[in-house]
Amino acid sequence: MRGEDQFIMDSLSPFTAISPIDGRYRNKTFELSEYFSEFGLMKSRVFVEIEWLIYQVKIGITPIDVLSEEDMEFITSIKNLSIQQFVEIKNHEKITLHDVKAVEYYIKDKLRNSNNRKLKQLVENVHFLVTSEDINSPSYSLTIKHSIEKVIRPELAKVIEKLTSIATNYAEDPLLALTHGQPATPTTVGKEMAIYVKRLSDQLKNNLDKLKYYGKFGGATGNYNAHAFIYPDKNWPELCDMFVEEHLGLSYSSYTTQSESHDFISLICDTISRINSIICDLSVDMWLYISRNVIVLKTEKGQVGSSTMPHKINPYQFENAEGNSEISIAILQFLSRKLLRSRLQRDLSDSTCLRNIGVAFAHTLVSLKSLNSGLDKICINKDQLQNELDKNWSVLAEPFQLCLKKSGINVAFEKVQSLFMGKSVQKSNIKNIIHELCQGDTKLEDKLSKLTPQNYIGYSPELAKKVSDSYNIQYDYNMYV
Known part of the structure; x- marks a missing residue:
């Protein structure tokens, strides 16, 4: 940004802004002002108008047949709108009370005031055949x-x-889930x-x-x-x-x-x-x-x-x-x-x-x-x-009742529920609970005894590790620049 432009921009102090976007959060949002500020929108309008002017020459509806390299350099330079030039557009708008018409007049001024007689012929093709x-x-x-x-x-x-x-x-x-x-x-x-x-x-x-x-x-x-x-x-x-x-x-x-x-x-x-x-x-x-x-x-x-x-x-x-x-x-x-x-x-x-x-x-x-x-x-x-997992051994009620069902024990869910629901289930008493549930089945008792809240985590680790492969995205932050 040019020196005088920077001065004007800096004078728009974040301390006096009404919106926190341009005030308190200015340091986080300044990148967007290039696009969504009044200046940004005007710059985009100028870009479209100039591209349309160049296109009219290309399709043969202007007084001139072709644009030289020098012509193109001048016309293209109009797109590089500065803050000072933006102010010129806003001065036009004070009279027209119409923002797009102000852009049209600004571009016409640039062509009229150029030293290129050829480009002066394009003045009336600015904003030609278009509406705002x-x-x-x-x-x-x-x-x-x-x-x-x-x-x-x-x-x-x-x-x-x-x-x-x-x-x-x-x-x-491991993390204790809460539903x-x-x-x-x-x-x-x-x-x-x-x-x-x-x-x-x-x-x-x-x-x-x-x-x-x-x-x-x-x-x-x-x-x-x-x-x-x-x-x-x-x-x-x-x-x-x-x-x-x-x-x-x-x-x-x-x-x-x-x-x-x-x-x-x-x-x-x-x-x-x-x-x-x-x-x-x-x-x-x-x-x-x-x-x-x-x-x-x-x-x-x-x-x-x-x-x-x-x-x-x-x-x-x-x-x-x-x-x-x-x-x-x-x-x-x-x-x-x-x-x-x-x-x-x-x-x-x-x-x-x-x-x-x-x-x-x-x-x-x-x-x-x-x-x-x-x-x-x-x-x-x-x-x-x-600590959270150590205080919540009751989360093992799910695998316990399923193992009991698989082993053919009747009303397994209800039996586990009677020992777990609303009860204090801790590491200190889990062994007795397992023994009561297994009814003398030592293999089942041994299997359930190996379960802890810390190791009853299913495929959680694998799912977490695979996510970087399955959902890898393009991290090239400048890919569109």
Whole structure:
């Protein structure tokens, strides 16, 4: 960024921002401002307008037949919008009261004021045969696409990578499971983390990476009316399709009103919302494990957990992730519903709503970064893991009743239930319980005596270790850059 641009950006102090996205969390969300700020959106609009101008020359509907290397260099330079040039656009908008028209006038000024007589002939081809939504639709699609590929996806991949490491490192560490808040069949720490590896990887590979981003370019009501009237010999549906797909790198939305239907944005909102819901689930689970002291947080020098209770080490990163994901979900679910509807061939209520998609993405990004920070600070408390299991020998009721059934003992479930349900079952009295249940069957008694809450963990270790193979994803954080 140029020196004067940086000065202007720095003068927009986070300390005076109303939204925490641009205030308190600015250090976590600044990457998204490149795409979703007013400056970012204007830059995208300029990009689309310039690409359309170049394309018009290519298809032969301009006063000039070809652009030289020098011509292309100048026209392309207009796309590199600076903050100072953005201010020029905003000055136009003060008069036009129309943002896209302001972009048009800005580009026309650049061409008129150039020293290239040839390019001055293109002035009236700026914003030619298009309506504002032909510029806005692909502009928003590009900002959404780039923000997901370059910011959201890499941060999500980091979460998955860290969870995979935790899953494999703690694959064999037994953990007392709780169902309905009550002691249940043991698992391992690693396997429980592997669940989230699978869930988030599935969302990334099967949904996020398969999203399509659409743009419309069919004119005032989507019928190419002006195109067909002015240049009837051209195949405009085909030409506009080629422009959107080949020049902008988007999928073409061929059936539209004045605005693109936003079905794909609704799908994107649903996908990001679902990822946020999984993040919420994980964050709450981590909070609960920390509250049980089976997972502990590493402390940082100078860290304070409470203004009045010096002993506190709070799981604030996971709480922050949970809260920001909940806010993001609320906005995304609203947008998913709202953007599917438009009055007849167009109303403007979607415009102000679309401006908030960046807010939802920013809360998602804060959540992901907070979660990543929290995952960096956790470790297991093996003593507490052992202690919980030692206090809950009753979890062996399940394998006991099944072994009894297999051995042909009648009413096995009920017999085990009478000795376990509501009773204090400890290591000290388990031997007597086994002896009573086995009714003199020494082989069965020997088999049950080898069981402990620590070794009754099934395939948990194997499942945890395999998750890195089964759900391996692309961790190249810059793969889309």
